[in-house]
Amino acid sequence: MTRVWILPTLLVLCGSAVATGLILRGSPGPAVAFLVFFVLLAGAHSPVVFPKSIGALEAQRRSAVDGRPVVFWRPGCTYCLRLRIRLGRSARQLHWVNIWRDPAGAAAVRAANDGNETVPTVFVAGRPHVNPDPEWVREQLS
Template structure:
């Protein structure tokens, strides 16, 4: 649990310390701005930036295996935007079986994001490709 939050907490703590120094130097505006930037970055590094894992066995949605603090996972999540909710996000640091699945797909590494669609694993796929894969089928006229 601590490992999942360590990078986000460290970032927030650095922001608080830097803001305190700026505030002490008589620059409350700069302090507030820096604190806001660091807290926003800490949020992006935290597990809160990703959709909650829901569903499980029998859930036919594509699965994205990820871990907190992974810049490639953040990139994928940000580029998918609201479409990310159409996927099942599984944190490999929270689920040992998921970590084993990723190691099996990647040949022994825990490289994330790893996406499984239709039983096939894709390591660090291009976000636009993934968006095309999960796009709803156009209604037939």
């Protein structure tokens, strides 16, 4: 559970260190800008940005019932973040599985990617698609 917060915490700490250094040098304006930038960056890489993750088995069960895609992701992945941001509000319609929290999800991704944990891996109708175009994923929701 705490592993997903390591990167956001480090980003906030680094931003705080840079801001402190700028304040000590007499530059409070840029210090605030740096701190805000690092806090926003930390927020973007935190689990808060993504819809609530569920287990791989539950996601596959729900997908079989409603036909919606299953997205396997992990915090800190820039490609996952790009997919999430570009999907916008449509992202809430997908089933999200955090592979760092769910060993079955990580195993499913490895099975689809020749042993690699390449994310985002989107399963549509049981077929994996690695790092698909967000527009294509949005079309799969229709």
